[in-house]
Amino acid sequence: MNYKIAIIGLGYVGLPLAIEFAKKYSVVGFDINKERVNELNKCYDNTSEVSSNDLKKVLNQQKNKLFLSFNVEDIANSNIYIVTVPTPVDRNNRPILKPLEKASKTVGKLLNKNDIVIYESTVYPGVTEEECVPILEKYSSLKFNEDFYCGYSPERINPGDKTRTVANIKKVTSGSTPEIGKKIDNLYKSIIVAGTHLAPSIKVAEASKVIENAQRDVNIAFVNELAVIFSKLGIDTHDVLEAAATKWNFLHFKPGLVGGHCIGVDPFYLAQKAQEVGYHSEIILAARRLNDSMAEFVATEILKLMVKNNINANSAKILMLGLTFKENCSDIRNTKAVDLYKTLLQYNSLIHVYDPNANTNEVKIRYNIDLLPKIEESYDVIILVVGHNDFLDLDFSEIRSSNSIIYDLKGVLSKKITENRL
Numbered sequence: 001m002n003y004k005i006a007i008i009g010l011g012y013v014g015l016p017l018a019i020e021f022a023k024k025y026s027v028v029g030f031d032i033n034k035e036r037v038n039e040l041n042k043c044y045d046n047t048s049e050v051s052s053n054d055l056k057k058v059l060n061q062q063k064n065k066l067f068l069s070f071n072v073e074d075i076a077n078s079n080i081y082i083v084t085v086p087t088p089v090d091r092n093n094r095p096i097l098k099p100l101e102k103a104s105k106t107v108g109k110l111l112n113k114n115d116i117v118i119y120e121s122t123v124y125p126g127v128t129e130e131e132c133v134p135i136l137e138k139y140s141s142l143k144f145n146e147d148f149y150c151g152y153s154p155e156r157i158n159p160g161d162k163t164r165t166v167a168n169i170k171k172v173t174s175g176s177t178p179e180i181g182k183k184i185d186n187l188y189k190s191i192i193v194a195g196t197h198l199a200p201s202i203k204v205a206e207a208s209k210v211i212e213n214a215q216r217d218v219n220i221a222f223v224n225e226l227a228v229i230f231s232k233l234g235i236d237t238h239d240v241l242e243a244a245a246t247k248w249n250f251l252h253f254k255p256g257l258v259g260g261h262c263i264g265v266d267p268f269y270l271a272q273k274a275q276e277v278g279y280h281s282e283i284i285l286a287a288r289r290l291n292d293s294m295a296e297f298v299a300t301e302i303l304k305l306m307v308k309n310n311i312n313a314n315s316a317k318i319l320m321l322g323l324t325f326k327e328n329c330s331d332i333r334n335t336k337a338v339d340l341y342k343t344l345l346q347y348n349s350l351i352h353v354y355d356p357n358a359n360t361n362e363v364k365i366r367y368n369i370d371l372l373p374k375i376e377e378s379y380d381v382i383i384l385v386v387g388h389n390d391f392l393d394l395d396f397s398e399i400r401s402s403n404s405i406i407y408d409l410k411g412v413l414s415k416k417i418t419e420n421r422l
Contacts, residue, residue: 003187006030006078008103010040010068012047012261012331013120013155014084016166019050020191022058022066028075029068037070046359048330049159072106080187081107081117084155086261088334093268093288095124097131104132108139111148118151118184122266124273125207128152129176144176151175151184152202154209159260160329170194174205213266214284219253220263221287224294227255227422231301238411238421254411255422257298257336257385258291260325264334295339298409298422302381303347305405305420311380313347319379319399320344322386323355323363323371327410330357337385338367352379356390381405387412 003025007018010031018029031037039046043055058066067074075081085099100121107117117136119128133144142148156169171192175181185198199205227237237255245252258264267288271281306313325335332338344351354372355363363369375394378401384391387410396406396417406418413421 003080004028004078005080005082006075007082007084008075008107009084009086009121010036011084011086012049012159013157014082015040015045015047016049016157017082017084017120017155018066018068019054019058020166022061024190027066028078029066030072030075031068031070034070037068040068046330046362047159048357049157072110076110078110079112079115081110081115082120083107083117084120087121087123087265087269088261089265089268095269095272097123097127100127100132101135104135105139108136111136111140111142113142113147115148116151116180116184117148118153120153120155122154122209122213122262122269123206124210124269125203126273128202128206149176149180150202151180152205153184153188154205154212156209156212159331160326167191167193171196172199172205172208173197174199174202176202207270210266210270213263214270214287216253217258217263217267217291218283218287219251220256220258221290223253224255224258224290228297236419236421255294256410257294257340259334259336259339260331261333264291264325264336292336292339295336296343298340298383298407299343299347301422302344302383302405302407305407306381309403309405311403311405313349316347316349316380317377317401318344318349318351318381318383319375320351320353321355321382321384321391321394322388323353323358323367323369324386324388327387328357328389330359332358332363332366338369340383340385341367341369349381352377355386355388357386357388375399379404381407383407383409384413385409 005021005025005027007014007029010029018027021027043052083103085103087100088096090096128150133150137144151174153171153173158164171188173185173188173196175184181198185196189196230237244250267284271284274281323335323337324330324332352372353369354375360371363371378399380401382400408418408421411421
């Protein structure tokens with residue numbers, strides 16, 4: 001089949017996927033954000049997931065050229081539509097499906113007979129067939145599984161990871177019929193070096209994705225609880241984990257702030273669906289509550305250290321190293337570093353934030369925080385919030401005051417630099 005692929009959404013997921021598909025197929029990448037599209041066409045990706053050279057190469061290649069657009073008309077001739085829009089939660093942690101619904105409406109108006117729509121956005125089981133398909137049918141006037149077909153292949157992008165890229169992560173696939181499932185599986189198999197796994201149904205594929213991050217959330221919540229307990233016992237949590245990890249079947253997770261657009265959000269999708277069918281999730285929601293409380297716990301631990309070292313919180317200068325939700329990426333969505341910042345502000349201290357990976361304008365707009373362009377002062381308290389590689393090479397002796405505290409939230413600094421870590 002001569003595939004003409006449209007990627008709906010050019011963020012952390014859609015852009016790398018579009019580039020991989022464009023190596024073998026004709027691809028149009030579509031996004032409603034005009035500024036984003038214009039930047040990409042100038043070979044600049046502000047997420048830092050794709051290099052300028054890789055963008056330039058795929059945009060200028062002669063065969064299977066990638067075309068990026070914010071005009072819906074440019075994806076009208078496609079026969080494969082892949083939706084990669086975000087699926088956030090609201091203030092009450094309830095799933096927001098509006099971006100998915102709008103994308104389905106857009107695609108529905110363009111659908112032709114035998115077209116295939118594949119969703120990659122993280123959802124709870126049932127969303128594709130129960131929420132998206134009716135929209136596709138309404139706006140296309142076509143019948144599902146007779147005139148058009150659907151699939152679900154959950155994204156597994158790991159922001160900031162230059163080793164586990166799209167092609168190097170095994171892909172789960174599924175289709176609305178067995179035949180379509182095989183077609184979709186073969187499509188992804190043609191670009192995914194790591195291979196694919198064809199799930200027996202769309203709901204199974206949806207469920208597999210949502211539990212991946214829920215599982216990590218629960219495991220991190222466990223070690224975060226250990227960190228709270230061991231702090232009260234005067235034991236170094238990382239020393240305990242290092243000793244325990246000598247057993248072959250020990251799962252090595254580290255304590256820390258758990259944010260981002262996946263682990264900090266996806267468990268709520270599963271919990272919401274469970275509630276709809278009459279089950280109140282115990283472990284999943286307990287893990288979320290514990291992980292969401294860690295910023296306050298860390299702030300309290302730092303305040304105790306300040307008192308112990310005779311540092312007045314009202315006049316202290318605090319430096320936070322890192323604001324993104326994880327190391328070596330620029331993604332600031334749902335970052336819990338902001339929760340730590342807001343909690344520390346209550347102490348009336350002067351707080352500076354330095355993060356060379358984050359976009360200064362985006363941070364200002366989203367969180368009203370002014371990032372330091374560079375570190376030029378010494379500080380009473382230095383908190384390593386995110387383990388960016390850039391921070392591992394810092395000379396802390398140049399930026400700490402004589403009676404300062406260095407708190408290693410990630411547990412990546414040498415004990416020669418600090419004994420204070422989560």
